[in-house]
Each structure stands twice: as C-alpha cells, then as structure tokens.
Amino acid sequence: MSDSRPVLFFDSGVGGLSVLAPARALLPRAPLVYVADSEGFPYGTRSEAEIAARVPALLGRLAERYDPRLIVIACNTASTIALAGVRAALHLPVVGTVPAIKPAAEMSVTRTIGVLGTEATVRQPYVDDLAARFAADCTVLRHGSAELVQLAEDKLHGRPVPPERLRVVLDGLFGQPGGDRIDVIVNACTHFPLLADEMAAVAPHPVRFVDGGPGIARRIAHLTEGQEWPAVPPPGRAVFTRLDADARALAPALARHGLTEIAAL
Template sequence: MEDARPLLLFDSGIGGLSVLRAVRALLPDAPIVYVADNGGFPYGTKSEAEIAARVPALLGRLAERYKPRLICIACNTASTIALAGVRAALDLPVVGTVPAIKPAAALSRTRAIGVLGTDATVRQPYVDDLSARFASDCLVLRHGSARLVELAEASLRGQPTPDADYRTALDGLLEQDGGDRIDTIVLACTHFPLVADRLAAVAPRPLTFVDGAEGIARRIVVLTEGQDWPAAASAGVAVFTAPLDVPAGLRTTLARFALDRTETL
C-alpha cells in the first residue's frame, strides 16, 4: 500500500507558503496539508504565554485529524516560543523555523546584519543565542514589524499595498545606529520572503535578503528519506482554523502553490 500520510505545514497565516515553495521544489510528490491559524492570527503581537499554550494544543488536534508523517512549524514566532512544547507533546518529527542568522553572517561583508521579524520573534533569547553563536563578530540589529505581516497577507490576497509601507519597515533597521553598515537582512518571518521583491525595490541600496526556507526543506528531505510517496502528486489542502470566506485573490495564490481545496478545522 502506498503511504499517503501528508506533510503538515503550520503558520499563523499564509506566510508559511514561502516554506511550502521550497518543500515542493525538493519533494514534488509529497501530499501537503497547509494550516493557517487565522483564528489566532497574528502571533507577532501576542504574549509568549498565549503562543506557548495555543500552538501545542492546536497541533495536537491537527495531528489527530490529518495523521501527518511530519509537522513543520513554518513560523518563526511559533518556533522560537513553542517548538520544545510541541516536540514534547507529539510523537512524530517536528521541524521548526528559526532566523537564518548563521547564513546571513557568512554572507555579510560589512559584518553588519539586520533581523527583520515580528515583535515577538526579535525579542526572543533564542535570537540572542543565534547571534552569539554564529554572528559574534557582527553588529546585529533587529526590528519587529507587524505591519509587514499585514502587507504580505494583503498582497497574497491580491490587494494593492503601498511602497511607502515597505520602506518604513526597512527604515526600522536601516535608520538605527549602525544601520548604514547593514548589507544583509534576515527575513525572520516566513511571510517576508513572499514580499522580498517589494523590499528590494524600495531599498536605498543593494541588500541581500536571507531566509531559512531552503534549509528547512532539506531537513524535511533528510527526515523522510527512504519513505514512500504516492505514485502521483495529489492536490494539497489549505486548512483554516476559523471560518473564512476565502477571497478570489487568495484562492488564486493557494492554487499557485497546488493547494486546490480548503477546509476549516
């Protein structure tokens, strides 16, 4: 019998599609369940306690319903706060998403990097640890932008978003003391790679944007090595945790990522 168990990717919204894109490139036949926790969105403005309580409980329900072979928390905020709790609660592989500070430090020539994420992510001790371990010789500046998450969500729904708002998000990094030295920016929210082209377009100088999606996809490949996949790629399903009248623009985006059905948890 073929193994039809899906990969389950989870995010607070639809930003985790940036990780799904990388996973599809390496595992095109993998069945996919993509979960957007629109009932709890946004995570970046919530307290650590709220996220630490919500995410393991929700993923437990999702694991029971969809029987995945692996879960990927395609959300930096949820991963930096709740990854350990999820792994303790579930008896299956769980892959997290953490800010790509190590590759950014390897790329930076000026030895100054920016970390652009949600407020909840950029204040985490985990970011301190990554900076100390992999970028100790770099100036590491951080900025949290809830607005950039909103812009990414709106863009993926097919709504127009103003250039000035993207520039404001970048200015939060570049206008800090030492920000004029930054040459590499970590996109520490999975929403942000989906609007990286907009950020690059309004940047005052060439910048390198780095995210962890490809590394996450490679880790999923390793953890599923030797497993069987369905003979033919099946259409994926997008799951929302609260009722949602999916707008046409979002349906188009989901279809672009081979998510042809929607469900509500």
C-alpha cells in the same frame, strides 16, 4: 506500498507558503496539508503565554485529524516560543523555523546584519543565542514589524502594497546607528520573503535577503529519506481555523502553491 501520509505545514497565516514552496519543489510527490490559524492571527502581537499554550494544543488536534508523517512549524514566532512544547507533546518529527542568522553571517561582507521579524520573534532570547553562536563578529540589528505581516497577506489577496509603507518598515533597520552598513537582512518571519522583491526595490542601498525556507526543505528531505511517496500525490489541502470570505479569497494564491482544496478545521 506508497505512503499517503502528508507533510503538514502550520502558520498563523499564509507566510508559511514561503516554506512550503521550496519543500514542494524538492519533494514534488509529497502530499501536502497547509494549516493557517486564521482565528489566532497574527501571532506576532500575542503574548508568549498565549502562543505557548495555543500552538501545542492546536497541533495535537491536527496530528490526530491528518496523521502527518512530519509537521513543519512554518512560523518563526511559534517556533521560537512553542517548538519545545510541541515536540514534547507529539510523537512524530517536528521541524521548526528559526531566523537564518548563520547563513546571513556567512554572506555578510560589512559584518552588519539586519534581523526583520515580528515583535515577538526579535525579542526572544533564542535570537540572542543564534547571534552569539553564529554572528559573534557581526553587528546584529533587529526590528519588529506587525505591519509587514499584514502587507504580505495583502499581497497574496491581490491588494496593492504601497512602497512608502515598506520604506518606513525598512527604516526601522537602516535608521538605527550603524544601519547604513547592513548588507544582509534576515527575513525572520515566514511572511516576509513574500515581499523580498518589493523590499529590495525600496531599500536605500543594495542588500541581500535570506530566509530559512531552502534549509527547511532540505531538512524535510533528510528526515523523510527512504520513505515512500504516492506516485501521484493527492490535491494539496489548505485548512483554516476560521474559514471566512477573507480566507476563501486566497484560493487563487493557494492554488499556485498546489493547494487546490480549502477546508475548515
């Protein structure tokens, strides 16, 4: 018999679509539920205590409602702060999203890497640990930007993304001492890959962007290996903790990712 339990993706907004997309490509028969905590958005400007309390409680409710076979926390901020708490609270596989510092270090020629995330993510000790373990011979420069999160949301709404605003954000990395040597940037927020092409176009010199989406897709495939999938998956569902006109306006972008049903939690 086929197993209709979904893979559930969770983010504060629509950034997790950059994680859902490679997973959907790798596992096209997987039923999908995408949850945006629009009521709590954005996480990057919230305190660690708020996120550590909110995310496990919310994912507990979601697990009860949707009975997922696996949960993906498609949010770097939530993962670096609340992943351990979620895993302790739930009895099912939980995949987190962490900054792709290891592959960035493997790619870098100049041995200077930029890490672009939210303010909450870039200050986490977890990032220190990743840099020490996988990029000890590199200079790792960091910059936190809440504005870039909003610009990614604007893009998915079909609003213009002014190039000059992207240049200002990137200057937070390239303008640091040694920033002129950056050749790889880690998109350490799942929103940011949605703007990778636009950022590459305004960067002061050629640079490659890397994120964790493809690796997470492979992890999902590994954890669900041997499991049954529906022959024809049901329509993907997007769930919002606050379903307002702004959320409903995302319907065309969500449909492009296979999420044709929209619901409120």
